[in-house]
Structures are given as structure tokens and as C-alpha cells.
Amino acid sequence: MRKILIRRLVLGLTVVALQAACLIGLSAAPAMAVSRDTIVSVAMDELHNANRNHEQPMGSGCNYYTGYFRGGWKPTAGCPYIELQWADSDWCADFVKFVWKNAGVPHADVPETSGGILTGWAASFRDYGELYGTWHSRGSGYTPQPGDAVVFDWDQSGDIDHVGVVESADGSTIYTIEGNSSDRTKTNSYSRSDGDIVGYSAPVGGTGGGGGGTPPPATGKRVGILKGDGTVLVKAGELNSAWKDMLPGGVMTQVVVSGDRVGIIKADGTALVKDGELNAGWKDMLPGGVIKQIALDGDRIGIIKSDGTALVKEGELNAGWKDMLPGGVIKQIALSGDRVGIIKSDGTVLVKDGELNAGWKDMLPGGVMKDLALSGDRVGIVKQDGTVLVKEGELNTAWKDMLPGGVMTDVELSGRRVGIIKSDGTVLVKDGELNAGWKDMLPGGVMRDLALSGNRVGIIKADGTALVKEGELNAGWKDMLPGGYMSQITLG
Missing domain, CATH: 2.130.10.30 (Regulator of chromosome condensation 1/beta-lactamase-inhibitor protein II)
Incomplete structure (x- = not known):
């Protein structure tokens, strides 16, 4: 999902405004802890939820997660009603936001219509990390942790195109769970040196899943x-x-x-x-x-x-x-x-x-x-x-x-x-x-x-x-x- 320049400028101004508005809160109280294992568990549950782990009809753009967050203003024509009215949009960011929100990640529950930093744009996950001090670029030496959001720039143009959830990582590879990957929710793996990876935003207050060091091997490896x-x-x-x-x-x-x-x-x-x-x-x-x-x-x-x-x-x-x-x-x-x-x-x-x-x-x-x-x-x-x-x-x-x-x-x-x-x-x-x-x-x-x-x-x-x-x-x-x-x- 690609940003136009105006959108990028607006997001940048939003981050600045939120930083100013939240400065006292960020320094005054510690972040609420959230289990990284819970984030991965929620993502896995969605991966295996056959009712909504793919677009319906396939290739239509109609998906559950955009309906969940943005059904009030995104197109719904031709989209089914399964649990709620589905909507048509690129939906990788909606998927990751859904996972983070339902795992209890701080600030992921704030609607974008109410000034929430996380939106339907994949780039908002980098904005989240930059705002709350949890952003790590690919070349920083950071070891990605379970539950992190990993953002991608497929053509390395400087615009964020996609976001997924890190399931696990080892010394050379990250394993992910992603929405809107070939019109479905699926697992993928990438070399940690892959130039398409821009970096990682850790969830505020993330605990477990390997702590600050290298996480354990993926379950069932x-x-x-x-x-x-x-x-x-x-x-x-x-x-x-x-x-x-x-x-x-x-x-x-x-x-x-x-x-x-x-x-x-x-x-x-x-x-x-x-x-x-x-x-x-x-x-x-x-x-x-x-x-x-x-x-x-x-x-x-x-x-x-x-x-x-x-x-x-x-x-x-x-x-x-x-x-x-x-x-x-x-x-x-x-x-x-x-x-x-x-x-x-x-x-x-x-x-x-x-x-x-x-x-x-x-x-x-x-x-x-x-x-x-x-x-x-x-x-x-x-x-x-x-x-x-x-x-x-x-x-x-x-x-x-x-x-x-x-x-x-x-x-x-x-x-x-x-x-x-x-x-x-x-x-x-x-x-x-x-x-x-x-x-x-x-x-x-x-x-x-x-x-x-x-x-x-x-x-x-x-x-x-x-x-x-x-x-x-x-x-x-x-x-x-x-x-x-x-x-x-x-x-x-």
C-alpha cells in the first residue's frame, strides 16, 4: 500500500502533534506490559480462521479487517457480511492493527478518527515506533522479536508498502504472519538482510518471547x-x-x-x-x-x-x-x-x-x-x-x-x-x-x-x-x- 506525498506530510505532522500532546504521559507513567506470545497467538488464531483469513471473493479486496476498522468510509459494494460488513481496501495494516489491538498493545485501540497513530497505512507502524521510541531500522543490529511489526518497501523507493507481524527470528531469518499477502493471511520468511525490509516497530511494553536477546526458534522447528x-x-x-x-x-x-x-x-x-x-x-x-x-x-x-x-x-x-x-x-x-x-x-x-x-x-x-x-x-x-x-x-x-x-x-x-x-x-x-x-x-x-x-x-x-x-x-x-x-x- 503506497503513500502519496501529501499523506506522508500529514502523517509526519500528526506524529509531531502527538509527540507534543503525549510528552507528559510518556514520561510520567511506565508502559503497560503486553505479552509478545499473546500477540503471536492472536495472529496465529487469525491465520487459521477460515471464515476471514482470505478475501471474499478472492482478489476482490473485500476483507474482514478493513470492515472492522474502516467500514464506515471504505467501499462495501460486492463485499459479504460475515460477522460484520466487510470492506474493500488494501488490508495488511488493518490486519496487524487488529492483532495488536486484540493482544492489548498500548495505543493500538485508539481509532484513527480519534487521533490514533495506527491507521490503514502500513507506514503508520513506523510512525508508531518513532513516536514511542521502539523503532529499529534493518541496519541497526536489532534482533527482531515475536510480536514486532515489520515494515517493507518492495521497490526501495522510500515509501512503505506493506507490514506484517514477526512470529519469530533467528540469526539470519525472520518468520512472519501477514495479512493481504496474495489476498490472504499467510506465513512468510525473509532473510534479515533483505533490502525490502525497512525495519521493525516493537509494541510498547512488549515482554516475553525471548526478551531482549535472540528469540527461541519458531514453534515446531x-x-x-x-x-x-x-x-x-x-x-x-x-x-x-x-x-x-x-x-x-x-x-x-x-x-x-x-x-x-x-x-x-x-x-x-x-x-x-x-x-x-x-x-x-x-x-x-x-x-x-x-x-x-x-x-x-x-x-x-x-x-x-x-x-x-x-x-x-x-x-x-x-x-x-x-x-x-x-x-x-x-x-x-x-x-x-x-x-x-x-x-x-x-x-x-x-x-x-x-x-x-x-x-x-x-x-x-x-x-x-x-x-x-x-x-x-x-x-x-x-x-x-x-x-x-x-x-x-x-x-x-x-x-x-x-x-x-x-x-x-x-x-x-x-x-x-x-x-x-x-x-x-x-x-x-x-x-x-x-x-x-x-x-x-x-x-x-x-x-x-x-x-x-x-x-x-x-x-x-x-x-x-x-x-x-x-x-x-x-x-x-x-x-x-x-x-x-x-x-x-x-x-x-
């Missing part, structure tokens, strides 16, 4: 491996943390991790998922069923049965299943946010966006695909001839050939990263725009599995060694289980 003997091990937190055997004595054929959930498929086709701590109990996803693939993302779970039926559920582990394509035979399923993707037995790739009963979009009519990946607003496919194509944004946008003339066997997506395995076992990863350059992850190495999540990259070499790196793409590798032989790696 996990690594999972499937050993050659079928044992599944998962670790949470730092790369040097201890492994936890997920089902001692069990023989598994697949493992997947996402957030606080872990899913496995046993050798007999039983699909089990647990939610929460690694020692939580398992829930059988389809008692008596024989499952050949499982996928996890957020509160959604997808499975493919042995007969090719694809089922997805959302919400609690005991929620009901929805058949994605009755009568269809599916060979792969992928999940990301509000998107579901499948590859049919004839190689057709279909993706839907929004509710589970939304219609399908054929991604490449007449094409035959052998692999599919989803992440945020990106879709990646591997065609039968080994060509890798990726698109971003709406489902009807054009494809970009990732390596013209190359022959690939796998594509992986996470945030702004794209990873591929070439037919000779070379693994390449790029970070940022789709036309960014590739980085060879292990020159001369031969890999047979690849996983991406946030700022982590995981590979399995031809000899079964599992390696993971964290941070920049040129960071060093860590051997996950020296001397072990692994057949699969998953990150989440």
Missing part, C-alpha cells in the same frame, strides 16, 4: 529422518538437539513434519499423526485404511489411499475427511496454506485455492507431470521430460522455466526459496525472486532427497548421509546422524 531400517527419528529446536524415536520398534515408509505435527505411514499402510510435543500420543487417521502418502500443512492433513483416493481434513485431528476428487485416481498430494494440489494418474496437475470445496484449476492443460510442490503463492512442477516450472501469485499466472534445458527429478519450495535435484544428483537452491541465481549446495555431491523449510536446507546423499544447513545458502552443513543410513529427510 523440526527435522525428521527415515532410516534405512524404517525407524523414524525427529528432533526439535537446534540442529544439535537430541533425536526422539517416534515409534520404537515400528517400521515406517514415510515421515513428514509441519509445525507441531508429525505424520508417519507404517509399513502396513496405517497413517498416524501426533500434535504437540514429540512425546504426544498418536492418532490413527483412517483406521483400517491403507495409505500410501501423507501431507501436512498448518491445520490441514492430506492422504492418498491405496486406491488413489485423495482425502483432506482441516482443524482437529478427529475432524472429518473430504474427498478431493471423487472417483479420481491420485498419485501425489501437496498442501500449503489455503491451497491443495494433486497429480492425477495421467500426470495432470490440479490446484485449488481457498475452501476445501473450491473448484480445481488445471495447471498445465495437456501436460504430464511427475512432481508437484506448493509454498505460499508459489506452485512448482516437474514435467515428464524433467523441465521444472514455477509460478507465483494467482493460479492463472504464467510459468517460469527454472533451468532451461536441464533435466530434474525433484522440486521443493519454501518461502522465497526454490530447490531442485538434477538428474545427475546435483542439488541447486535459489533464494528470492524466481530469476535469482542458483547456488550449488554440495559441488560434486550426488543427492537423492531434498527438503526446504524456512532458512534450513536438508539433503540425503547417495551414501545415505543426512546433512542440514541453517541460515544463508553458503552456510556449513551439519551431519544429522554420523554413520547412519537415511532414506528420507523432512523439515518443518
Whole structure:
């Protein structure tokens, strides 16, 4: 959302006036404490609120959060009434203001019509930080904290374009929850050195969530491996943390991790998922069923049965299943946010966006695909001839050939990263725009599995060694289980 010069001058004068008016109050009383964990919790609740976590209709601009704050003067034509009258506007700032207000952040509850510093403009969050002394520019050395507002200038023109909530951060990456990101609420990740980041405004009185130092890893930051003997091990937190055997004595054929959930498929086709701590109990996803693939993302779970039926559920582990394509035979399923993707037995790739009963979009009519990946607003496919194509944004946008003339066997997506395995076992990863350059992850190495999540990259070499790196793409590798032989790696 872009400001015009007049608006910028008015906001500047408003900040000056508020500084003068509030000077006594700012110096006379300490700020009311607000829990950073609460801010993130409210943002996560909104992320998973299917009633309002996307525009309706998609791409219309109609959203809940503008209706909540600015419904009295923003256009409402064509917008639904769900809990309240929705309104049409850019809404990233309305989303973050809603989160801060409902988490109890000081001054976030003051309406802009009553002189509140926070408005429907993303730039107002920088104004907030400058007014209350909590602003930190990207180059200041500040470590972003959970609950901070992060502001962006996409074209680095000097105008603030976008704002999101910081979920967590580590030494090189921030993880965010954002409204109006591809017309929905979604999670994203960025390098802390990304030039599009202008800086961070901390909530006045923010406490917890890591205090003044580096915050803890994002909840559920996990690594999972499937050993050659079928044992599944998962670790949470730092790369040097201890492994936890997920089902001692069990023989598994697949493992997947996402957030606080872990899913496995046993050798007999039983699909089990647990939610929460690694020692939580398992829930059988389809008692008596024989499952050949499982996928996890957020509160959604997808499975493919042995007969090719694809089922997805959302919400609690005991929620009901929805058949994605009755009568269809599916060979792969992928999940990301509000998107579901499948590859049919004839190689057709279909993706839907929004509710589970939304219609399908054929991604490449007449094409035959052998692999599919989803992440945020990106879709990646591997065609039968080994060509890798990726698109971003709406489902009807054009494809970009990732390596013209190359022959690939796998594509992986996470945030702004794209990873591929070439037919000779070379693994390449790029970070940022789709036309960014590739980085060879292990020159001369031969890999047979690849996983991406946030700022982590995981590979399995031809000899079964599992390696993971964290941070920049040129960071060093860590051997996950020296001397072990692994057949699969998953990150989440």
C-alpha cells in the first residue's frame, strides 16, 4: 500500500502533534506490559480462521479487517457480511492493527478518527515506533522479536508498502504472519538482510518471547529422518538437539513434519499423526485404511489411499475427511496454506485455492507431470521430460522455466526459496525472486532427497548421509546422524 506525498506530510505532522500532546504521559507513567506470545497467538488464531483469513471473493479486496476498522468510509459494494460488513481496501495494516489491538498493545485501540497513530497505512507502524521510541531500522543490529511489526518497501523507493507481524527470528531469518499477502493471511520468511525490509516497530511494553536477546526458534522447528531400517527419528529446536524415536520398534515408509505435527505411514499402510510435543500420543487417521502418502500443512492433513483416493481434513485431528476428487485416481498430494494440489494418474496437475470445496484449476492443460510442490503463492512442477516450472501469485499466472534445458527429478519450495535435484544428483537452491541465481549446495555431491523449510536446507546423499544447513545458502552443513543410513529427510 503506497503513500502519496501529501499523506506522508500529514502523517509526519500528526506524529509531531502527538509527540507534543503525549510528552507528559510518556514520561510520567511506565508502559503497560503486553505479552509478545499473546500477540503471536492472536495472529496465529487469525491465520487459521477460515471464515476471514482470505478475501471474499478472492482478489476482490473485500476483507474482514478493513470492515472492522474502516467500514464506515471504505467501499462495501460486492463485499459479504460475515460477522460484520466487510470492506474493500488494501488490508495488511488493518490486519496487524487488529492483532495488536486484540493482544492489548498500548495505543493500538485508539481509532484513527480519534487521533490514533495506527491507521490503514502500513507506514503508520513506523510512525508508531518513532513516536514511542521502539523503532529499529534493518541496519541497526536489532534482533527482531515475536510480536514486532515489520515494515517493507518492495521497490526501495522510500515509501512503505506493506507490514506484517514477526512470529519469530533467528540469526539470519525472520518468520512472519501477514495479512493481504496474495489476498490472504499467510506465513512468510525473509532473510534479515533483505533490502525490502525497512525495519521493525516493537509494541510498547512488549515482554516475553525471548526478551531482549535472540528469540527461541519458531514453534515446531523440526527435522525428521527415515532410516534405512524404517525407524523414524525427529528432533526439535537446534540442529544439535537430541533425536526422539517416534515409534520404537515400528517400521515406517514415510515421515513428514509441519509445525507441531508429525505424520508417519507404517509399513502396513496405517497413517498416524501426533500434535504437540514429540512425546504426544498418536492418532490413527483412517483406521483400517491403507495409505500410501501423507501431507501436512498448518491445520490441514492430506492422504492418498491405496486406491488413489485423495482425502483432506482441516482443524482437529478427529475432524472429518473430504474427498478431493471423487472417483479420481491420485498419485501425489501437496498442501500449503489455503491451497491443495494433486497429480492425477495421467500426470495432470490440479490446484485449488481457498475452501476445501473450491473448484480445481488445471495447471498445465495437456501436460504430464511427475512432481508437484506448493509454498505460499508459489506452485512448482516437474514435467515428464524433467523441465521444472514455477509460478507465483494467482493460479492463472504464467510459468517460469527454472533451468532451461536441464533435466530434474525433484522440486521443493519454501518461502522465497526454490530447490531442485538434477538428474545427475546435483542439488541447486535459489533464494528470492524466481530469476535469482542458483547456488550449488554440495559441488560434486550426488543427492537423492531434498527438503526446504524456512532458512534450513536438508539433503540425503547417495551414501545415505543426512546433512542440514541453517541460515544463508553458503552456510556449513551439519551431519544429522554420523554413520547412519537415511532414506528420507523432512523439515518443518
